């Protein structure tokens with residue numbers, strides 16, 4: 001993957017039909033998804049449970065674009081290799097997941113995968129300042145992680161803009177996750193985010209039998225961003 005700052009849409013399969021992940025992934029990719037975002041939750045770091053490494057491994061053959069694995073788990077280090085072996089292209093860990101996020105990023109890089117670091121809404125930007133040179137992506141959470149369909153937290157737009165300044169010309173993506181829809185996408189794109197995760201806003205109203213709705217939903221996000229620029 002060559003680095004660019006073009007806007008990328010990464011649908012979160014947390015909003016897909018849990019009995020039909022293979023076809024759901026194929027449907028969103030056919031409709032223009034740039035990345036596929038997988039939300040891994042452990043019922044401890046966040047109050048919800050989702051996908052272990054075998055599930056992620058089962059998704060892998062269906063993902064033709066880029067498999068973006070967001071680990072909302074603590075501890076995280078003992079599971080990095082398993083998610084790398086499951087076929088993740090990017091592994092993102094939370095800066096709040098333990099006392100040694102620098103070591104965590106080194107461990108992700110050691111697997112040969114791209115490395116991301118995520119910040120919860122209450123975490124100051126400075127928490128990642130000395131980690132940037134080990135990162136391919138910083139994920140700014142715009143909801144408290146754990147569930148899809150929550151309300152966008154507007155205070156994070158300023159965090160994204162400050163992060164954009166901190167990154168400068170380094171090849172580091174800025175990802176936004178939580179409450180991204182046609183109203184909020186222009187705000188985060190303008191602030192400097194280039195990878196937009198969206199669950200409800202992509203999957204709402206569609207299905208594997210009506211996949212064009214996914215395409216329309218993604219177009220609505222892209223058009224809202226273009227309309228402001």
Ligand code: DX5
Pocket residue numbers: 012014015037039070143144145146147148149150177178179180197198199200201
């Ligand atoms: C939240 C997850 C998100 C979530 C986004 O814990 O990390 O990826 O699925 O869902 P929406 O877009 O519905 O807010």
Ligand code: ZN
Pocket residue numbers: 012037038039070177197
């Ligand atoms: Zn996520």
